Amino acid sequence: MNYENLLLEQPAPGIFCLTVNRPKALNALNAATLAELAQAIAAVSANTAARVLLITGAGDKAFVAGADIAAMRDMTEEQALAFSQAGMSVMHALEALPVPVIGLVNGYALGGGCELALACDWVIASERAVFGQPEVNLGIPPGFGGTQRLLRRVGTARALELVTTGRQVRADEALRIGLATQVVAPDTLMECGLSAARTIAAKGPLAVRDAKRAVQQGQSLGLAEGCALETALFAAAFGTSDQREGMGAFLDKRAPQFSGR
Numbered sequence: 001m002n003y004e005n006l007l008l009e010q011p012a013p014g015i016f017c018l019t020v021n022r023p024k025a026l027n028a029l030n031a032a033t034l035a036e037l038a039q040a041i042a043a044v045s046a047n048t049a050a051r052v053l054l055i056t057g058a059g060d061k062a063f064v065a066g067a068d069i070a071a072m073r074d075m076t077e078e079q080a081l082a083f084s085q086a087g088m089s090v091m092h093a094l095e096a097l098p099v100p101v102i103g104l105v106n107g108y109a110l111g112g113g114c115e116l117a118l119a120c121d122w123v124i125a126s127e128r129a130v131f132g133q134p135e136v137n138l139g140i141p142p143g144f145g146g147t148q149r150l151l152r153r154v155g156t157a158r159a160l161e162l163v164t165t166g167r168q169v170r171a172d173e174a175l176r177i178g179l180a181t182q183v184v185a186p187d188t189l190m191e192c193g194l195s196a197a198r199t200i201a202a203k204g205p206l207a208v209r210d211a212k213r214a215v216q217q218g219q220s221l222g223l224a225e226g227c228a229l230e231t232a233l234f235a236a237a238f239g240t241s242d243q244r245e246g247m248g249a250f251l252d253k254r255a256p257q258f259s260g261r
């Protein structure tokens, strides 16, 4: 499928890479880009061979510099509601993908761009990355889930400080507060992402899916319920051929060949 504002590529078997591609507007998210993101995420979700999704921004300056301010300026409340819902549903769809989603933040990740990074399962940042929720500078609060996902990732006080001041966070601080899990040199960002993706793609796909699901759902469960979910997923794994293959391969001292069944 051809997209106007995105590139969806498959650099290796099972590994998909989605690039937001509007470099002249620093990859800002307008309605058309959000609609394409929804389509691309649905395509990856429907592909049973998919193992990992990488997301990045085109050019060397921005991951995504936010929702498109020019497109938002004259919106009515009704239009703003529809725009926020479109952005929210993209972020939810990304989070709900059964495969891990790694954000490769190559530059500015501001406003909607920071929210897109927060909807990724984790983020590898370039040394040039800059994160922030600067919406208050524009007279609006965040609208694509930033307040909620930021507080879950960095804690309440840090989230409050960032969303009320609009302060920008550089890569080293992002690493320290948990917005990024790793910071790498700009020209190694894609290779680091691919390396993580290859590692994941070699694992049991059902186990990866269920491990992601347990961690994600655990965020909104009590400890006992979360552990009950883990028990159910663990037991169900023993009905799969991946479990027999993984354990058999270990005992045979050979590399496993997982089938995802």
Ligand code: DAK
Pocket: 024, 025, 026, 028, 065, 066, 067, 068, 069, 070, 080, 081, 083, 084, 087, 108, 110, 111, 112, 113, 134, 135, 138, 140, 141, 142, 143, 144
């Ligand atoms: N939207 C549209 N265009 C943008 C943009 C954006 N977010 N960010 C940059 N651009 C455009 C610039 O207008 C410029 O276009 P031309 O003038 O060349 O035509 C081009 O990209 C290059 O930008 P600069 O010339 O400004 O580049 P600099 O290197 O000088 O500065 C910068 C880079 C990232 C620091 C600066 O561009 C900047 O501050 N950009 C805005 C960042 C920002 O404020 N982001 C948050 C956007 S607000 C809601 C729904 C959604 C949201 C909130 C509520 N509801 C419905 C409730 C989400 C809001 C946001 O994300």
